[in-house]
Amino acid sequence: MVQELALEAHGLVKKFGGKRVVQGIDLAVPKGAIYGVLGPNGAGKTTTLRMLLGIIEPDEGHRTLLGNDSPREISDEVGYLPEERGLYPGMKCKDAIAFMGALRGLDWKTGRARAVELMTAAGLGHAPDMKIRKLSKGMAQLVQLLGSVVHRPRFIVLDEPFSGLDPVNQERLEALILGERDRGATILFSTHIMAHAERLCDRLCVIADGQRRFEGTVADARALLPMKVFYEPHHEGADIAATLPGDAVREADGWRFTLPEEGIEQLLVRLIEAGHGISGLSIERPGLHDAFVQIVGRKAAEEMA
Amino acid sequence: MKSTWRMIRDTLTIARRDFTAIVATPTFLLFLFAPVLMFGFGAIGGMGGAMVGKNADAKQRIYAVLGSDEARDFTATDIRLRDLFGEKSTPPELITLAPEADPAKQARTLLDQEDHDVPAVLYGPLEHPTILKRNAESSSASYLAEVAEQTARARAGGFDRPLTHPDFVRIAREGSSIGGTSATGVFAVTILFVLTLMLSGQTVGTMAEERSNKVIEILAASVRLESVFLGKLIGMFGVAMVFIAFWGGLAGLMTAFLPGEAFAKADEMRPVIGIIPFAILFLVYFTMAYLLLGAVFLGVGAQASTPREIQMLSLPITIFQMAMLGLASASVALPDQTVSLIARVFPFSSPFAMLGYAAREAAIWPHVLALGWQLLWVALSIALGARFFRIGVLKSAGAKPRWRRKRDAEIAETSV
Known part of the structure; x- marks a missing residue:
């Protein structure tokens, strides 16, 4: 049976100042899956994600997101948490979430109502009317994550969603990702924390030096090494x-x-x-970490740690 | 159609966020009441200057050393002639004194008084008076000579009151005078320039907020950059309109309390196109001037990555605006010259120059053409600003056209 794909990319290339930072990456993300993109720092993960979303255009290659070859045209169906978190500090939490929803076509009133629901579910029920500047870094990050799913997107891209979160919030985030998957969304996230990838990912790929080094399930990755x-x-x-x-x-x-x-x-x-x-x-x-070291090389893995 | 609707929706979302983020802050009150400070300092300076001038005028006197009969008639003539002068150009206070033993010496002493400035002193017989004066071109001396002439004539003819009793009948001008339309043009262009100078320059730093707090990545992922730029411009324009509505309303209220004479000069200022169409055009051209210059400043400011860079940009921006004012003013002053046509066609001076044009020409169609032309340049400026931002800041080219995407897909398929 041919699996239906939410995202398909072939030969993506991106050059910055003449340097090829992404060198012909192929990706195939099945619908409804949680897909991890792993790789050391500077591997080209964020650039790849930005190309997939249409924030930047690839110099070569082709991608199809939810059946559309121009990701910008279906951005209402997509949620995105960038690696560099950004919120307006003067906004109330529920307004910040509603604003991100409004950018994806959700009306403000519904956005505010859903913001309160989502915040309550995420353990932030006390904060909808708090200004962003009053939040801790972890709370602000969670608010931004809720903003990226408030419009109930079909495809969610999370760039290093766990970095900067304490263990309690990491657990909440894992629950939220699983909840979104259960709702029917496809989730693509990059991470360098293997434990999350191991627990969450249905499939994953490893990128190093702008190239895809591995693609498969967690079990496939672990099977690369003997017991x-x-x-x-x-x-x-x-x-x-x-x-x-x-x-x-x-x-x-x-x-x-x-x-x-x-x-x-x-x-x-x-x-x-x-x-x-x-x-x-x-x-x-062997754990995913060992498999990762095997794939990208010990030096790159140590740099990442 | 769907993409147009989406662009409008995204633009309004950005505009709404920016508008409320600015208006709902205490800083906005400072911005709104900034003219109070400006007017306050202006008023204090003006009052100081007026006081200095008034004190200087109050310390001036002119003297006439004459016998009592002549002095009485001389004073009566002075009172009559003084009415001809406006309040600001009225001659110094006249004091008449009886002649002493040596009137020449007396006059000289009066001229040298130290507690008052005495620009001129008259003595001797009215038919052949001597007038001492401080300056070669003394208007006070000429005034004393004229009062002496009129007094002598009246006394020679035995007249003790004016011979004529004219009836003054005011006929208001139905059309516009040449001077009036020109003054209207200059006045309107100046007001438009001041408003644009004060308000449109603020767009220069608006993208800096998104760049510094990293929200730009969220915006760039969600909506087209053109929508971001246009939304920000509209948001800031909304802020500018609140400012104008507030001060315009206040000015309107204040005029209700002003005496009718205060509008005597304003009566002369009649645009050929008519007052209401002119007022509408003023608002429309303000919108265009704001959007045009604001789009350029927004695009340029978006390239700046630090507040210092934005600060550095304020000088060239002001110079650019001054250049546009210069071009538009030349257009108003020299309506039949080539420079006037250039100012109307050059997109960034066009709103100013076309407003001046509306003051002196009744035709409507050039305005329709000009507005279309200006709108085109607003769109171009926004598109260019977004493009440069994409290339310079996001390091990416724009979205590929459909045919290129299709070709890339075919290439990718064959390589698989």
Whole structure:
């Protein structure tokens, strides 16, 4: 069955001052999915998102958003939280949200009413009449996020939505994203926090140096790396290293190594026969972070962290 | 049609936000009452100047050293002739004195008085008086000579009252005098310029707010930049109209309390096109002047990234406006010269020059043409401002036309 796509992009290229910051990126975001765009700083994530929304035009390539090849023409159907947050400090929260809705075709009255509803649901029920300048950074960020969904868009783009939020607000934001997905919206977000991507994304892509390095599900990403084993011997003899696989490294009271291709059973038999015994054993699936490091390279991943 | 409606909707959303954000602040009150400060300082300065002038005038006296009969007639003639002068050009106070033993010496002493300025002193027989004067071109001396002449004539003819009793009949002018239309043109163009100077320059910093608080990214993602620019311009124009309505209303109220004589001069100022059409054209041309200059200033100001850069722009902006005033004033002063045509055609001086034109010509169609032309330039200025903003600030070209999007899609398909 061919999956219906909310967004499709082919060969997107963007040059700034002669430098190609995005070098032919392809994307395909299924309708109703939560799609993550991951990548180190300067990878070209924000530029890609801005091209997808039509804020800037690609120098080469083509994109179709909700079936339209000119994203600006359907901007009423789209919600956007930019990386650099921006609100008018003198506005009341509910007016700021209603204003963002009005820019997308929602009438002010409905916008204000929905703003109060959304704020209450997001734990900001006390703040609709507060001026933006009185809010904490995290609260202001949440208000802006609510402004980007107040008109009930079909496609939502969130650029680094979790950065700057405390754990409580991060949890609220996750709930809000899932709620929007349940409503039927497609969500595309960029992040460098792997835990959120791991929990939320149906599919993701990794961008580095302006190029797409990976595209698939979280499971696909994790499958790029073999599973790891953590073994704790009961009686550790001097010759244990010779029995374990070559990549085994000492860690606390045990050893960590890659799960052998033939499975763990034969190795365990050998360890028991050699008298080392088994005090503890766990087989670990590699996390998205490890997969990310594998994809973009350790240096780039460390820079991002 | 759908995109036009959307553009109007987006424009009005931006305009509404900007208008309310400005009007609903205490700063707006300061802006609204700024003319009070201006008029206040002007009034204080004017009163000071008037006081200085008045004091100087009050300290001037002219003397006539004459016998009592001659002095009585001389004073009567002075009173009669003095009525011919306006309040501002009335001669210094006349004092008559009886001659002493040496009238020449007495006159010289009077001229040298230190507690008053004495520009002229008359002594000797009326038929052949001697008049001492301080300045070569002394109007006070000429006045004393004329009073002496009229007094001597009256005394020679035995007249003790005027021989004629004219009836004054006022016939109001039905049409416009040449001087009146010219004065109307100059007056209206000056008022239009002052209003535009005060109000349109404020658009220069309006995009700075969005740039500094990063809202521009939200706006750029949601609506066309042209809508953002036009919306901001309309929002600021709304603020300007509140200002004009407030002060215009106040001025209208004040005229109700002014005496009829206060409008004697205004009666002369009649535009050929008619007062009501002229008033309508004034408002329309103010709108066009505001939108034209405001669009340019908004576009230029949008490129500035710091308040200092915006401040730096205020000088060239004022110079540009002064240049437009100069061109429009030349157009009013020299209506038959080429410069007048240039001022009417050049889009940024056109509203001023066309208002001057309305004061002296009755034809309507040139205004229709001019308004169309000016509107076109408003649209062009906004489009250019948005384009430069897109290129200079957002670092992007405009949206591709449909045929290019289709071609790019085909290229992308074949590469897949």
